[in-house]
Amino acid sequence: MGDMDPELRWFASLPGEVRGCQVQRNRFIAAVDGLPRKLVLWPVKSRIRKDLHAAERPARKAATAAMKSQRYAILAVLRRWAAAPPNCAGPGQAEACEANHRALQAHPEPARRAS
Numbered sequence: 001m002g003d004m005d006p007e008l009r010w011f012a013s014l015p016g017e018v019r020g021c022q023v024q025r026n027r028f029i030a031a032v033d034g035l036p037r038k039l040v041l042w043p044v045k046s047r048i049r050k051d052l053h054a055a056e057r058p059a060r061k062a063a064t065a066a067m068k069s070q071r072y073a074i075l076a077v078l079r080r081w082a083a084a085p086p087n088c089a090g091p092g093q094a095e096a097c098e099a100n101h102r103a104l105q106a107h108p109e110p111a112r113r114a115s
Contacts, residue, residue: 004078011075014063021056025049 028048032040066072 007071007075010071014066017059018056018063021052021059025052028052 025048029045032044032048
């Protein structure tokens, strides 16, 4: 299967931008809450929520699309293997190994991206 580090980094990055927007939103709102009321002239918290939600929406859509991709499906097979490594020689294991083989054949290895 080759080096899985790039795939695992990709997988780990999926929720990053979405979570980043959520963290920023919470931090900015907490910072505004810490200011004296007379310094907050507009509905600043509403603007923070609106702007960061607008940034979060496409990031969430991209993460959802990636999780429906063939690339993600391959990682699902690998997670199953990590939890219960295939032992094709064991009793009753031939069917499970064949199912894993079919899953990998259905999802060819994705093209590598330059890092």
